[in-house]
Amino acid sequence: xxxxxxxxxxxxxxxxxxxxxxxxxxxxxxxxxxxxxxxxxxxxxxxxxxxxxxxxxxxxxxxxxxxxxxxxxxxxxxxxxxxxxxxxxxxxxxxxxxxxxxxxxxxxxxxxxxxxxxxxxxxxxxxxxxxxxxxxxxxxxxxxxxxxxxxxxxxxxxxxxxxxxxxxxxxxxxxxxxxxxxxxxxxxxxxxxxxxxxxxxxxxxxxxxxxxxxxxxxxxxxxxxxxxxxxxxxxxxxxxxxxxxxxxxxxxxxxxxxxxxxxxxxxxxxxxxxxxxxx
Numbered sequence: 001x002x003x004x005x006x007x008x009x010x011x012x013x014x015x016x017x018x019x020x021x022x023x024x025x026x027x028x029x030x031x032x033x034x035x036x037x038x039x040x041x042x043x044x045x046x047x048x049x050x051x052x053x054x055x056x057x058x059x060x061x062x063x064x065x066x067x068x069x070x071x072x073x074x075x076x077x078x079x080x081x082x083x084x085x086x087x088x089x090x091x092x093x094x095x096x097x098x099x100x101x102x103x104x105x106x107x108x109x110x111x112x113x114x115x116x117x118x119x120x121x122x123x124x125x126x127x128x129x130x131x132x133x134x135x136x137x138x139x140x141x142x143x144x145x146x147x148x149x150x151x152x153x154x155x156x157x158x159x160x161x162x163x164x165x166x167x168x169x170x171x172x173x174x175x176x177x178x179x180x181x182x183x184x185x186x187x188x189x190x191x192x193x194x195x196x197x198x199x200x201x202x203x204x205x206x207x208x209x210x211x212x213x214x215x216x217x218x219x220x221x222x223x224x225x226x227x228x229x230x231x232x233x234x235x236x237x238x239x240x241x242x243x244x245x246x247x248x249x250x251x252x253x254x255x256x257x258x259x260x261x262x263x264x265x266x267x268x269x270x271x272x273x274x275x276x277x278x279x
Contacts (some may be wrong), residue, residue: 021132069102077108114210122227
């Protein structure tokens with residue numbers, strides 16, 4: 001029986017990619033006051049940003065409950081005896097803890113393994129894709145775990161933002177706090193290091209920020225996959241894909257959308273690139 005892969009909605013996998021690779025995506029939650037939405041299920045990115053602009057207070061986010069993971073594990077256990085879950089960084093969300101608790105609570109006889117990716121957004125997405133491809137090719141759960149552990153230290157991500165205010169208000173700013181306080185209008189570029197948001201640089205314009213992402217990605221000689229993602233600026237993202245496709249095969253460049261849960265923390269004008277170089 002094939003290994004079943006589970007990840008969470010912060011991976012920004014499209015329904016099409018998830019379906020093609022047989023990956024189950026468990027949604028996190030976005031809360032606008034008393035209104036609660038399942039990330040990407042009953043709240044699309046477009047609808048989220050319309051609500052965000054109109055909302056007087058910043059929405060909040062929360063992880064899936066252990067019970068929701070148990071439900072998924074028990075359902076998948078009817079199809080397989082091997083389940084691998086890859087979650088968002090435990091330093092940014094309680095999702096990993098929920099999955100661990102669910103493993104204890106599950107009554108299924110399947111072998112359930114949980115990996116804390118220490119990544120988020122398309123960096124997590126590329127790890128999940130590599131796992132999904134291995135599972136689809138017939139790899140055992142131990143072989144898929146090896147693929148994930150090989151991908152995790154290699155995958156790299158940069159995200160360009162227009163402002164750090166959303167990260168600051170949401171309490172996820174981490175070491176990027178160092179970029180706050182400039183009197184100049186700057187575009188911060190961030191990465192993840194050891195599972196935490198970390199500053200890379202800041203540049204003087206949006207165009208320069210996108211050039212920085214392009215130069216970062218094309219600095220790799222050979223890649224397995226690349227992901228380009230945006231929240232509300234698809235034309236910019238498509239233009240970046242076109243630029244990158246002059247060096248890398250287009251079929252290895254994924255287009256993703258930043259999920260509402262991430263949008264709460266990064267704001268509407270984020271654009272990001274993740275690269276999984278060849279090992």
